[in-house]
Amino acid sequence: MGRQGTAHERRRQETRERLVASARTLFGELGYTGAGAEAIARSAGVSRATFYLHFKSKAELVTDIMHTIEPEIIAAYRSLDELVGAEVDDVIAWLEQHAEFWRAYSVDFAAIQQALAHEPAVADEWFGMLRRAAKAMGNVRARFGEERSRALAHVLITMMALDRTYYFLLLRGHDEFYGEVQRALAENWLALLNTPPEQR
Structure with missing residues (x-):
């Protein structure tokens, strides 16, 4: 039996x-x-x-795919969190690794991005995953002391900017300024990693 x-x-x-x-x-x-x-x-x-x-639905299937890649996304942001005090080239190197991850899962990311526009449950779960990834960035959040909500807001906004940028840069092929965009993203993250909270 x-x-x-x-x-x-x-x-x-x-x-x-x-x-x-x-x-x-x-x-x-x-x-x-x-x-x-x-x-x-x-x-x-x-x-x-x-x-x-x-x-139950196609949305549930794409959410299942999302859960499959979530551990790698969270691990990537944990490694970024270790770059507190780093130089811009260190963050660019991290971004290049993250871009390779997006390329490796381009079909999955494209499906997820399309589903976000049509499936509220997928959008909610994607945002939930970003929140979980943001909470994994303990070093950055610790720099804000007791201002936990402010720390989470800063990390989430920077994550969402990266997410949207990579959609257009890597999935839609708008990569004519690839190097400049990667540097701009690195500078955004560097400000979060290195700038004292009181100066933001």
Whole structure:
């Protein structure tokens, strides 16, 4: 009985993984809005009903993808948080690593960005993830002392600026001023990492 249960769970997990893999492929080909639940199910070799056994909606599926990459996003911001007192070139190097991460997951980021405009639940979860990443930047937040809300606001605003900039720079191909944009982003982060709170 136990082995049967384990086999069933394994098959269920394999089906879920096929659905996510098929969704990623179709998001890359058709975009988030162009890839419907039925097409994703067909591509995964299952029925539409099976899709809804695993995901309540396409929004839930893209949120699942978001949760998959969240640990890497939080780890990246933790490494940025270690750069308190760094030079601009150190932050540019971090930004180059982060840009490579966006390129590696470009299909996922593109689907998430499209979903943000259409799915309130995805937008709320994305903002929640940014809040969790901001809270992981303990060194920066500690520089604000007791002003925790102010610290979180500064970090979130700078994160959202990076997020939106990389959407246009890396996903939409508006990279004609790539070097200048990376330096401007680095200077924004450097101000947060190095400038005493009372001077902001």
